[in-house]
Amino acid sequence: MDTAESFFHYLPISDRDMKLGFYVTGGGWGTVRPNSNYPPDQHPGVYQFSWERGRELPEFQIQYISQGRGEFESTATGPLGIESDTLFLLFPGVWHRYRPIRSVGWTERWISIHGEFLHRLYANGTISPGKAFTRLRPDQVGPFLTAFDRLLGRIHADPMEHSPAVCANAMELLTLALERLPSADDLVADSKGRTHHVDDPIVNRALDIIWTRSDRPLSVNQLVAALPTTRRTLERKIMAALGHTVLDEINHCRLFRAKRLLTETSLSVKSVAYLAGFGSQERFRRLMIAEEGCPPGEYRARFRSGETSGSNDKKRGES
Numbered sequence: 642m643d644t645a646e647s648f649f650h651y652l653p654i655s656d657r658d659m660k661l662g663f664y665v666t667g668g669g670w671g672t673v674r675p676n677s678n679y680p681p682d683q684h685p686g687v688y689q690f691s692w693e694r695g696r697e698l699p700e701f702q703i704q705y706i707s708q709g710r711g712e713f714e715s716t717a718t719g720p721l722g723i724e725s726d727t728l729f730l731l732f733p734g735v736w737h738r739y740r741p742i743r744s745v746g747w748t749e750r751w752i753s754i755h756g757e758f759l760h761r762l763y764a765n766g767t768i769s770p771g772k773a774f775t776r777l778r779p780d781q782v783g784p785f786l787t788a789f790d791r792l793l794g795r796i797h798a799d800p801m802e803h804s805p806a807v808c809a810n811a812m813e814l815l816t817l818a819l820e821r822l823p824s825a826d827d828l829v830a831d832s833k834g835r836t837h838h839v840d841d842p843i844v845n846r847a848l849d850i851i852w853t854r855s856d857r858p859l860s861v862n863q864l865v866a867a868l869p870t871t872r873r874t875l876e877r878k879i880m881a882a883l884g885h886t887v888l889d890e891i892n893h894c895r896l897f898r899a900k901r902l903l904t905e906t907s908l909s910v911k912s913v914a915y916l917a918g919f920g921s922q923e924r925f926r927r928l929m930i931a932e933e934g935c936p937p938g939e940y941r942a943r944f945r946s947g948e949t950s951g952s953n954d955k956k957r958g959e960s
Contacts, residue, residue, distance in 0.1 A: 647669070647670060647671030647672060648669055648670060648671070648797055649667065649668065649669025649670075649671070649683075649684070649751075650667060650668060650669065650796055650797065650800035651666060651667040651685065651753075651800075652665055652666055652667055652668075652796070652800060652801075652803045652807075653801060653803060654666060654803060655803070658803050659756065661756065661808065662756045662757040662758045663754070663755075663756040663757075663758040663759065663808060663811070663812060664754070664755060664756050664803065664808060665752060665753065665754055665792075665796070665803065665807050665808060665811045666700055666753040666754065666755055667688075667752065667753040667796075668750075668751060668752035668753065668792065668793050668796045669749075669750070669751055669793070670748075670749070670750050670790075670793050670797075671748070671749055672708075672746070672747075672748045672749075673709070673741050673746045673747055673748075673749065674746050675743070675744055675745060675746040676743055676744065676746075677743075677746060679740050679741055679743075680740075687699060688753075690738065692738055692740050694738075695714075695736050695737055695738035696736070696737065696738065697733070697734050697735065697736050697737075698731055698732070698733050698734075698735075698753075699733055699755075700733050700753050700754065700755035701730065701731060701732060701733060701753070701754050701755060701759050702730070702731040702751055702752065702753050702754070703728070703730055703731075703751065703752050703754065703814060703815065703818055704728070704729050704730070704731060704739075704749065704750075704751045705726075705727070705728050705749065705750045705751070705785070705786075705789060706723050706724075706725065706726070706727045706741075706747050706748065706749050707725065707726060707747075707748045707749075707750065707782075707786065708725050708747055708748040709723075709725060709741050709742070709745050709746050709747025709748060710722070710723060710724055710725070710741065710742045710745045710747065711723040711739060711740055711741040711742055711745075711747055712739065712740060712742070713729060713737070713738070713739040713774065714737065714738050714739070715731075715735055715736060715737035715738075715770060716735060716736045716737070716770075717732075717735060717769075717770035717771040717773075718770070718771060718773075718774055721774055723739065723741075723747070724776055725747075726776055726777040726779075726782050727774070727775070727776050727777075728774075728775055728776070728777055728785070728818060728821060728822065729773055729774040729775070730768060730773035730774075730818060730822065731773075732763065732768075732770045732773070733755075735770045750789050750790075750793060752789075752792060752793070752796075752811060752814065754811055754815065767819070768819070768822070772822060772823045773822055774822075775821055775822050775823060777821055781821055784817065785814075785817050785818075785821070788810070788813050788814045788817055789814055791810055791813075792807070792810035792811055792813075792814055795807055795810055841878055841882060843868060843869070843870050843874075843875065843878055844878050844879060844882045844883075846868060847864060847868060847875060847878075847879065847887070848890070850864055850867055850868075851864065851887075851890055851891055851894050852894050855891050855894045855895055855898075855918045856895075856898065856916060856917060856918040857918060858918075858920070859891060859918070861875075861876075861887045861888055861891070864887065864891075875887060892928055894918075895917045895918045895919055895925075895928075896917070896928055896929070896932055898916075898917045898918070899913050899914065899916075899917035899919070899925060899929070899937070900933075900940065902916060902917060903937055903940055903941040903944070904941065904944045904945075910922065910925075910926075910937045910938055913925070913937065914926075914937075925937060
């Protein structure tokens with residue numbers, strides 16, 4: 642990407658783009674020279690702001706300051722200092738403001754992104770306004786800048802084209818950002834299975850075996866035999882990390898796989914039970930009733946009629 646001069650573009654977004662669940666609304670690069678006004682008074686009104694009033698965005702943004710120094714503040718973080726190689730993520734509806742130190746200036750890169758996928762990351766705690774600010778290590782800078790400039794170069798070359806390649810490049814950049822931002826929690830337990838990386842290597846290995854091999858016969862004793870631990874220790878570690886038993890995790894994994902097969906294929910219930918790793922169709926049926934309040938065939942019918950999540954939530958609320 643030629644960074645000889647500053648630029649920014651806001652992309653035309655269609656209904657089709659929005660239905661993808663992840664799309665790019667704009668991006669830019671620029672150097673703010675010392676003693677310059679910031680931000681430049683060139684952006685559409687919804688994006689323009691002053692230090693005095695700050696702003697709230699209608700979408701998400703990835704911001705990266707590669708050189709210079711400045712200050713940042715949001716309702717979620719309070720005031721923070723910005724140094725070179727600082728990455729931060731902005732959230733829709735969250736008040737914030739930022740600016741370079743006037744006597745120093747900075748070089749910035751940014752993209753605006755939006756869609757259902759990001760809102761799901763926000764809703765389940767994968768991303769959080771209070772954990773969206775970090776400074777990259779020297780070994781992280783190169784790959785991140787390469788990905789950012791690849792995306793911005795594509796946008797700058799044809800700003801009227803919101804292509805699948807733009808989305809793919811933006812997803813790559815988001816992936817790198819998520820790897821570098823602090824996690825919402827070091828460990829997040831979930832009664833319905835793993836949602837975040839678990840630090841304990843024994844638990845991690847057990848989870849890897851469960852989610853990779855549970856489509857075949859796999860008992861708790863067989864799992865323990867593949868690990869350098871005892872059954873009692875593994876049960877204790879899994880309970881501490883996830884809040885449920887080893888068998889619960891195996892069943893959750895199989896049910897998750899089975900529900901995907903029910904909703905995404907036309908395979909028979911018997912075939913779904915076998916491919917998901919259940920020893921019998923009856924075992925599968927009993928667990929589906931306990932988990933979803935209905936047998937597999939009814940679950941598939943409800944999903945295809947658009948009733949599954951709402952009806953199940955209502956049932957649980959009434960029970």
